[in-house]
Amino acid sequence: MDTFGVAMKIAILGGTGREGAALALRWAASGEDVIIGSRDETRAVAAADDLNRALGKTTIRGASNRQAAEEADVVVLTVPATAHLAILAEVREALQGKLLIDATVSLDPDAPGRLSPPNHRSAIEEAQAFLGPRTNVVAAFQNISHRLLREPNRRIDCDVLVCGDDPQSRQLAMALVEKTGLRALDAGAAHFARTVEALTPLLLELNRRYKAKEAGIRITGLPEKER
């Protein structure tokens, strides 16, 4: 991959799942070098084979989560919230000096459709505190359903709100988001990710009320250069 003039590899931890596999498809379709990670390397290799078949090219590789994180320049996290800190503990060393793009929404496993716990810190604030200052953590994709992402050529009329405390990391993450074909907006510091995460249960509720599956968000009223 060539973002900001530098070739980079993207690892997607939990890339065998719904959101991760759909992102892998989108990045691979746009020519990026993608490794999907799994707790089970065999499962990752099988998932990569399936995705490559769907794409008609062999640009996605499978590996264990740790190996994928070690090999990559940028790491994307797409595991259930209940596994968030455990997986970070496993790859903590491999993430030092790297950008982590975290898609986690802290949904309450005991109360479907609600955030857990109420008034929580965002997942990226938890991740940043756990990983320390040598890893820059950025939130992205919290409000984008895998259903929208999984057809790589489909135009998606939604915005990706990108938050994190390091402005350069937000810029790099935004460049990567744009490679998936989505519009990325700089949504500022990490604490704003609390608001971004909280939109997801709202979108799920809207889906439920309107018998839909693909509710998303789009921000209006911004000047063209901010887009």
Ligand SMILES: NC(=O)c1ccc[n+]([C@@H]2O[C@H](COP(=O)([O-])OP(=O)(O)OC[C@H]3O[C@@H](n4cnc5c(N)ncnc54)[C@H](OP(=O)(O)O)[C@@H]3O)[C@@H](O)[C@H]2O)c1
């Ligand atoms: N689905 C969406 O549309 C969507 C949209 C926006 C944000 N998100 C967020 O993205 C994240 C992933 O969502 P998803 O729907 O893709 O999840 P998922 O399909 O249920 O799981 C993703 C992957 O996580 C791994 N995993 C599952 N349990 C694990 C555990 N206990 N420890 C470590 N790894 C585990 C599994 O990979 P292996 O078994 O291969 O290890 C699984 O394939 C969540 O935080 C979610 O809030 C999802």
